[in-house]
Amino acid sequence: MKTTQTMDTDAGRRLRALRLRAHLSMRELARQAGVAVSCVSNIEAGRLSVSLATLRKLLLALGTDLGPFFADELPAPSGWVFRRRQMCAMTDAGRCYTLVLPARPDIGLIMLDEELFAGEKPDFESLSGDLAGYVLTGELQFELQGDAPQVLQPGDAFYIPAGRAARGRCARGESVRLVTVQLIEKGAGVKRGTRHRGSRQEPQEPGVTAPGSVRMAKPPGRSGMRKGEL
Numbered sequence: 001m002k003t004t005q006t007m008d009t010d011a012g013r014r015l016r017a018l019r020l021r022a023h024l025s026m027r028e029l030a031r032q033a034g035v036a037v038s039c040v041s042n043i044e045a046g047r048l049s050v051s052l053a054t055l056r057k058l059l060l061a062l063g064t065d066l067g068p069f070f071a072d073e074l075p076a077p078s079g080w081v082f083r084r085r086q087m088c089a090m091t092d093a094g095r096c097y098t099l100v101l102p103a104r105p106d107i108g109l110i111m112l113d114e115e116l117f118a119g120e121k122p123d124f125e126s127l128s129g130d131l132a133g134y135v136l137t138g139e140l141q142f143e144l145q146g147d148a149p150q151v152l153q154p155g156d157a158f159y160i161p162a163g164r165a166a167r168g169r170c171a172r173g174e175s176v177r178l179v180t181v182q183l184i185e186k187g188a189g190v191k192r193g194t195r196h197r198g199s200r201q202e203p204q205e206p207g208v209t210a211p212g213s214v215r216m217a218k219p220p221g222r223s224g225m226r227k228g229e230l
Contacts, residue, residue, distance in 0.1 A: 011055070014069065016044040018062050032061035034123065052092045053122055060127065065182075066090065067103035067110055076102035089113075094120035100179070110182040116140070116168065117175045124165040129183035131160045133168075138176030142168045 019029050019040075026044070030037040035057060042048035043058075050058075052066070059065050070088060077086045082101065089098040098113040110129075124145050134157045142158050143149040145165035151172075152158060160166045162185070170176045 011050055012044040012046045012048075015040075015050075015055075015058060018059075018064065018069075019044075022062050024062070029058065029061055033057040052090055052095055052097060053120070057123075057125060060125065063128075065110055066097060067099050067101075070099070071103040076104045093117070094122075108184050110184060112180050112182075113177070114180060115175050115177045116170045118170045118173065120169055122167045122169055124167045126163050126165040127160070127182060128162055128185040130162050131180055131182040133158050133160075133178050133180040136177045136179065138173050139171040140168050140176045140178060141171035142166070 019026070022029075024032075026040045027037050030040045033040075035054060039048065039054065040058070043050045043054075055069075056066055059069055070090065077083075086102075087098050087100060089096060091097070094117055096115040096117075100111040100113055101107050101109055103110075124143075135152045135154050137154055140152040140156075141149050142152050143166060144160065145167075158168075162183075168176075168178075
């Protein structure tokens with residue numbers, strides 16, 4: 001059954017540990033992710049519940065993504081067949097992600113079952129690997145930066161080249177559901193920043209335990225699904 005979790009202060013502690021490992025200041029991480037420095041500070045201190053959209057921006061700036069970030073919460077299953085009950089999911093007010101493929105070094109794809117809820121207005125973001133998506137239910141407003149927005153119906157697909165900024169949201173109804181697959185850039189890992197002479201070095205933290213304001217879960221069956229889900 002799918003268990004759902006929310007991100008709490010542990011998410012901030014884990015994020016801080018990654019930032020320190022990458023030798024980035026709060027200001028540099030905020031600049032690379034396109035968020036306010038106060039946002040990073042408040043998330044790390046546990047004063048602000050981070051949304052999935054903001055968390056993903058920060059993780060991408062650190063050279064990682066949601067799968068590896070949450071990998072310690074549920075051990076990655078072995079073998080090459082993955083049952084729904086083995087998958088984990090994260091949800092907040094704007095979206096729900098189910099990690100279809102586990103975060104393992106021998107798996108070169110990130111595959112997400114995504115549900116985007118009505119009302120969210122995401123920013124543009126670009127990824128280090130090519131991404132393709134297929135709409136299952138609902139209508140998706142899809143936009144590549146510089147191009148006119150398009151509304152995609154169930155059965156429509158899209159492709160985003162690496163480095164190209166794009167965004168998508170629910171165009172009509174309660175939600176839109178889609179599956180996306182992203183290529184993992186070879187050698188990808190937590191980025192390392194440059195230490196500046198005279199800058200204060202923050203102490204390294206030991207490993208931090210599993211996250212918690214995004215809700216994370218082992219997927220239940222599709223009973224109790226929101227309208228529009230398969």
